[in-house]
Amino acid sequence: xxxxxxxxxxxxxxxxxxxxxxxxxxxxxxxxxxxxxxxxxxxxxxxxxxxxxxxxxxxxxxxxxxxxxxxxxxxxxxxxxxxxxxxxxxxxxxxxxxxxxxxxxxxxxxxxxxxxxxxxxxxxxxxxxxxxxxxxxxxxxxxxxxxxxxxxxxxxxxxxxxxxxxxxxxxxxxxxxxxxxxxxxxxxxxxxxxxxxxxxxxxxxxxxxxxxxxxxxxxxxxxxxxxxxxxxxxxxxxxxxxxxxxxxxxxxxxxxxxxxxxxxxxxxxxxxxxxxxxxxxxxxxxxxxxxxxxxxxxxxxxxxxxxxxxxxxxxxxxxxxxxxxxxxxxxxxxxxxxxxxxxxxxxxxxxxxxxxxxxxxxxxx
Amino acid sequence: xxxxxxxxxxxxxxxxxxxxxxxxxxxxxxxxxxxxxxxxxxxxxxxxxxxxxxxxxxxxxxxxxxxxxxxxxxxxxxxxxxxxxxxxxxxxxxxxxxxxxxxxxxxxxxxxxxxxxxxxxxxxxxxxxxxxxxxxxxxxxxxxxxxxxxxxxxxxxxxxxxxxxxxxxxxxxxxxxxxxxxxxxxxxxxxxxxxxxxxxxxxxxxxxxxxxxxxxxxxxxxxxxxxxxxxxxxxxxxxxxxxxxxxxxxxxxxxxxxxxxxxxxxxxxxxxxxxxxxxxxxxxxxxxxxxxxxxxxxxxxxxxxxxxxxxxxxxxxxxxxxxxxxxxxxxxxxxxxxxxxxxxxxxxxxxxxxxxxxxxxxxxxxxxxxxxxxxxxxxxxxxxxxxxxxxxx
Numbered sequence: 041x042x043x044x045x046x047x048x049x050x051x052x053x054x055x056x057x058x059x060x061x062x063x064x065x066x067x068x069x070x071x072x073x074x075x076x077x078x079x080x081x082x083x084x085x086x087x088x089x090x091x092x093x094x095x096x097x098x099x100x101x102x103x104x105x106x107x108x109x110x111x112x113x114x115x116x117x118x119x120x121x122x123x124x125x126x127x128x129x130x131x132x133x134x135x136x137x138x139x140x141x142x143x144x145x146x147x148x149x150x151x152x153x154x155x156x157x158x159x160x161x162x163x164x165x166x167x168x169x170x171x172x173x174x175x176x177x178x179x180x181x182x183x184x185x186x187x188x189x190x191x192x193x194x195x196x197x198x199x200x201x202x203x204x205x206x207x208x209x210x211x212x213x214x215x216x217x218x219x220x221x222x223x224x225x226x227x228x229x230x231x232x233x234x235x236x237x238x239x240x241x242x243x244x245x246x247x248x249x250x251x252x253x254x255x256x257x258x259x260x261x262x263x264x265x266x267x268x269x270x271x272x273x274x275x276x277x278x279x280x281x282x283x284x285x286x287x288x289x290x291x292x293x294x295x296x297x298x299x300x301x302x303x304x305x306x307x308x309x310x311x312x313x314x315x316x317x318x319x320x321x322x323x324x325x326x327x328x329x330x331x332x333x334x335x336x337x338x339x340x341x342x343x344x345x346x347x348x349x350x351x352x353x354x355x356x357x358x359x360x361x362x363x364x365x366x367x368x369x370x371x372x373x374x375x376x377x378x379x380x381x382x383x384x385x386x387x388x389x390x391x392x393x394x395x396x397x398x399x400x401x402x403x404x405x
Numbered sequence: 406x407x408x409x410x411x412x413x414x415x416x417x418x419x420x421x422x423x424x425x426x427x428x429x430x431x432x433x434x435x436x437x438x439x440x441x442x443x444x445x446x447x448x449x450x451x452x453x454x455x456x457x458x459x460x461x462x463x464x465x466x467x468x469x470x471x472x473x474x475x476x477x478x479x480x481x482x483x484x485x486x487x488x489x490x491x492x493x494x495x496x497x498x499x500x501x502x503x504x505x506x507x508x509x510x511x512x513x514x515x516x517x518x519x520x521x522x523x524x525x526x527x528x529x530x531x532x533x534x535x536x537x538x539x540x541x542x543x544x545x546x547x548x549x550x551x552x553x554x555x556x557x558x559x560x561x562x563x564x565x566x567x568x569x570x571x572x573x574x575x576x577x578x579x580x581x582x583x584x585x586x587x588x589x590x591x592x593x594x595x596x597x598x599x600x601x602x603x604x605x606x607x608x609x610x611x612x613x614x615x616x617x618x619x620x621x622x623x624x625x626x627x628x629x630x631x632x633x634x635x636x637x638x639x640x641x642x643x644x645x646x647x648x649x650x651x652x653x654x655x656x657x658x659x660x661x662x663x664x665x666x667x668x669x670x671x672x673x674x675x676x677x678x679x680x681x682x683x684x685x686x687x688x689x690x691x692x693x694x695x696x697x698x699x700x701x702x703x704x705x706x707x708x709x710x711x712x713x714x715x716x717x718x719x720x721x722x723x724x725x726x727x728x729x730x731x732x733x734x735x736x737x738x739x740x741x742x743x744x745x746x747x748x749x750x751x752x753x754x755x756x757x758x759x760x761x762x763x764x765x766x767x768x769x770x771x772x773x774x775x776x777x778x779x780x781x782x783x784x785x786x787x788x789x790x791x792x793x794x795x796x797x798x
Binding site: 088090110111112113114115116119121123124125126127128129130131138139142172173174185188189198 | 691693694695696697698699700701702703704707711712715716790791792793
């Protein structure tokens with residue numbers, strides 16, 4: 041879809057991008073990452089001809105972009121930047137309408153599109169369309185920036201640290217929203233970031249750059265488990281095993297597990313526990329409400345008396361969680377297993393520490 | 406203690422004290438002829454003790470109001486009181502002049518004296534102090550700034566001041582006054598227009614090119630430091646040489662004296678504020694805004710028209726406003742090199758030692774500057790995009 045061939049960009053004495061070749065598949069999120077000054081932003085900016093490469097070629101759908109007029113090219117590529125760059129004299133609606141207006145869309149089409157996009161990024165159109173950028177919070181401005189980039193439904197999106205200038209909590213939300221939008225729209229995205237966790241969370245492929253050169257271009261899993269050289273190894277850090285866990289959903293690791301109801305007798309509980317150390321207790325709707333330890337069994341006669349009822353919402357995971365979250369819960373609570381619930385908070389199984397360890401070991405191998 | 410001091414309206418207090426000081430000064434001067442020495446009349450001689458009491462009470466009221474604090478309500482009352490003093494003072498002056506002229510010799514003149522001019526200054530200090538507190542309401546601000554002046558000008562047109570010498574000076578030279586007023590407007594308006602047309606491109610050039618920036622500001626700054634009178638004079642020699650060498654130039658009006666050197670000098674003076682504001686307005690634009698515009702597919706022209714112009718316009722127009730107000734005053738000097746304008750009356754008056762003639766030129770210049778300032782402020786406000794308006798209501 042997008043192919044950079046031997047792209048080099050020289051500023052005076054410094055070589056910002058050095059013989060870079062990379063290919064980004066349609067519908068994939070490619071994240072450029074590296075220490076500052078590694079040429080990642082330059083790479084992004086040659087892709088929509090905000091900068092002209094000193095040498096080399098860039099192809100989009102097989103077409104050399106130097107044959108496309110820069111303005112036309114850019115109108116077909118969404119562009120979102122860290123400092124957002126919303127136009128302060130225009131309303132949110134007019135900001136989002138920028139590219140459709142440049143493309144001479146009809147008034148009604150633009151209005152409809154603006155509304156659609158505000159809903160897509162989770163802002164109420166009635167409330168936000170007529171606000172001015174100065175009336176927005178940082179997170180809201182970032183979302184409008186993304187909405188504006190998506191306005192003319194471009195197949196390609198270039199994003200330069202789009203979630204950089206906001207607090208960590210807001211960034212987390214914006215990232216989750218990005219994942220949701222990307223699953224829906226399947227854009228081809230090139231994103232620049234310096235936040236490795238963000239890259240691992242969002243990328244289909246990560247391109248690690250150093251001094252203008254591409255060092256490794258691979259899936260996050262591969263980069264974490266098989267760093268190409270010492271630079272990448274150091275860059276991803278010593279906690280890369282932990283980072284890798286955040287790429288792995290718990291879906292494949294859920295084991296069926298026994299459960300008991302509060303009304304069950306001790307005998308039934310004992311049968312359910314068997315050789316286990318404990319068993320999850322669910323209410324009549326099947327939602328976990330606590331657990332029973334094997335050691336407590338002898339002391340009581342009914343299940344009700346033996347239940348430990350911790351804050352089960354703090355403990356249970358939904359089936360969309362990652363192994364990293366599972367591990368974090370286990371360590372936090374001191375458990376060797378964590379219950380997993382479905383959308384309606386009903387118990388569907390559990391994740392065990394043993395499985396997490398096994399997954400980590402697989403990656404190392 | 407400190408709070409009380411801070412809470413007092415020190416500008417208004419100053420105004421009220423100056424106002425009280427104006428009372429013992431001479432109020433009117435009666436002369437047997439236009440150029441004869443006159444006899445001074447103080448407030449109570451001119452308007453009787455009843456009139457003097459009214460003004461005395463009003464000024465004391467202003468002083469007490471300004472000492473008691475600067476709440477919004479006090480400011481409105483203070484502003485209205487100041488305007489009342491202004492109107493009453495001129496009402497009395499017209500009335501007294503009429504009374505005096507009827508009893509005096511045929512060529513007698515009655516002119517305004519120091520007391521009235523000080524009163525005028527003091528009332529405007531109060532009005533200024535009052536409108537500072539009324540930023541939130543344009544209606545009150547305008548009423549207090551202009552109310553008294555409008556009434557006095559209305560009185561002027563009804564003939565209330567016809568027996569004052571300044572009006573007599575005017576009626577003797579009505580045609581000349583109109584001509585010089587138009588000439589004044591032509592001189593400053595033309596040169597500010599030219600200054601804008603040259604200054605904005607120069608400012609844009611200075612932003613776009615590092616090489617151009619230094620020399621442009623060097624020249625603009627240097628010219629600003631040349632004394633205005635000197636610049637008018639300095640232009641005489643080269644321009645007369647030019648017109649002497651090329652008779653064609655002389656035919657289209659380019660000579661060493663007259664409007665040409667005046668306009669050239671005025672254009673040069675109006676350049677700095679316009680160039681500087683254009684430069685700053687474009688320089689302070691958020692680069693991310695321009696980058697986003699380009700990145701989304703605007704061409705250079707669209708970035709200029711859709712982003713740079715609307716975002717820079719308020720500050721550029723602010724520069725034009727400063728240049729305009731400055732030019733209205735500087736244009737008075739143009740009369741010295743034969744370019745005419747309201748300055749003509751000022752210099753005629755200086756030459757003949759006729760203060761009324763000086764005032765006939767000076768007051769319209771001040772009023773003109775105030776009007777130009779108000780018009781340009783409105784333009785700046787209209788040009789400020791809503792999203793940028795911030796504090797301004």
